[in-house]
Amino acid sequence: xxxxxxxxxxxxxxILNKAPKLISTALDSGLLNFAxxxxxxxxxxxxxxxxxxxxxxxxCFGVHPWYVxxxxxxxxxxxxxxxxxxxxxxxxxxxxxxxxxxxxxDFNDQIExxxxxxxxxxxxxxxxxxxxxxxxxDLLHIVKDIGPFPDGLLLHSYLGSAEMVPExxxxxxxxxxxxxxxxxxxxxxxxxxxxxxxxxxxxxSDAPDALPHLELSSLFLVDKDPSLPQEIFAHGRxxxxxVSTSSDTSRDASSLPKDMLNHPANIHNVLDYVANLLEISxxxxxxxxxxxxxxxxxxxxxxxxxx
Ligand SMILES: [Zn+2]
Numbered sequence: 371x372x373x374x375x376x377x378x379x380x381x382x383x384x385i386l387n388k389a390p391k392l393i394s395t396a397l398d399s400g401l402l403n404f405a406x407x408x409x410x411x412x413x414x415x416x417x418x419x420x421x422x423x424x425x426x427x428x429x430c431f432g433v434h435p436w437y438v439x440x441x442x443x444x445x446x447x448x449x450x451x452x453x454x455x456x457x458x459x460x461x462x463x464x465x466x467x468x469x470x471x472x473x474x475x476d477f478n479d480q481i482e483x484x485x486x487x488x489x490x491x492x493x494x495x496x497x498x499x500x501x502x503x504x505x506x507x508d509l510l511h512i513v514k515d516i517g518p519f520p521d522g523l524l525l526h527s528y529l530g531s532a533e534m535v536p537e538x539x540x541x542x543x544x545x546x547x548x549x550x551x552x553x554x555x556x557x558x559x560x561x562x563x564x565x566x567x568x569x570x571x572x573x574x575s576d577a578p579d580a581l582p583h584l585e586l587s588s589l590f591l592v593d594k595d596p597s598l599p600q601e602i603f604a605h606g607r608x609x610x611x612x613v614s615t616s617s618d619t620s621r622d623a624s625s626l627p628k629d630m631l632n633h634p635a636n637i638h639n640v641l642d643y644v645a646n647l648l649e650i651s652x653x654x655x656x657x658x659x660x661x662x663x664x665x666x667x668x669x670x671x672x673x674x675x676x677x
Pocket of ligand 1: 377407576
């Protein structure tokens with residue numbers, strides 16, 4: 371089985387020093403590629419370095435809405451330089467956020483920074499990975515205004531309504547699903563998933579965030595504390611001896627330890643969950659989502675190619 375992690379943050383300071391091990395474990399599990407998304411000027415060099423060091427990593431550069439206030443006056447020039455020196459890169463993470471954290475950030479600034487990056491993605495003929503929280507109306511308006519996007523647009527961790535799916539599809543959007551879908555009401559998730567054309571579905575881990583809401587025993591876990599052993603698997607590959615609650619693996623997800631981070635290999639859990647809702651086999655969903663990812667991430671200079 372081949373899988374493609376369409377959106378993650380392996381450069382995140384919480385897991386950066388563990389990234390080599392996370393990548394090798396994920397590769398062993400059948401994950402072939404990782405689209406690693408930068409979030410601000412401060413981490414683009416780390417993303418670039420990771421892309422240079424790992425053939426499996428697709429570097430993505432962008433300013434995430436939460437980091438809009440910290441951008442420098444030269445941020446856009448710097449961003450364009452990163453794309454010039456890194457032809458294998460895609461755009462991301464960019465977007466709009468009116469959630470609890472996003473509300474603290476001037477929305478007009480968010481729109482301005484988002485539009486600039488979306489226009490750049492279109493000009494460079496690269497896909498863009500888009501974050502959207504409670505701003506789907508604004509997003510659709512902008513996407514229709516700047517689009518269509520023949521080179522693709524990835525609505526990552528999509529949790530929007532089923533009703534909006536066809537409009538986004540018309541603009542060239544793909545939809546990637548992460549562990550964040552698990553707390554969603556099954557009926558709502560089901561309706562949304564079944565509205566997405568199969569040829570537009572991707573899977574992602576969003577690691578180190580979006581730890582799936584599942585029993586510990588079925589998860590790959592990453593401990594936050596750097597003084598502890600690098601990885602804790604509840605799969606029996608490594609013992610979970612440093613998890614104080616390790617003897618209790620039957621607890622429900624609501625009591626997942628807060629000090630645990632998501633591992634890219636948990637994309638297998640997302641695969642199982644989504645395949646189950648779609649009522650198709652996980653092998654079939656793996657094949658479809660992998661092909662879709664290759665199609666979306668095949669652009670001039672990319673590390674992956676169709677065929
Ligand atoms: Zn993200």
